[in-house]
Amino acid sequence: MSLKSFQFSFFRLASWLTPFLVIWLLGYVGLGWLVNSFLILVGLLFLAPVLGFVWFRWWLQRNMVQAQCPVCTYELTALNRTQVQCPSCGELLKVEQGKLNRLTPPGTIDVQAVEVSAVSED
């Protein structure tokens, strides 16, 4: 083995050992808490996406509402406490307590808005 390749493999080994050496050194000088908090941080970084996904699924299950449109009985899925427009009849609906309610109170006469274009000549 030549000196050069020996040096090379030594540095490779050293670069591999450095993190362990640093951790050992930190633990040795009484900074084990730093190592622990670092490990906890790494653990959290791995756990966060998993927990986030589980929480999101739980949240979705709680807030996903599948109900029928009160106007045309079209079945649609919406999130709780949101407003949706029925894809079948175009009625604006409000999702409340797992039910779909019309945004406009019953008895309201729907008036189609007509755009009036005023042409000004100047």
Ligand SMILES: [Zn+2]
């Ligand atoms: Zn509808």
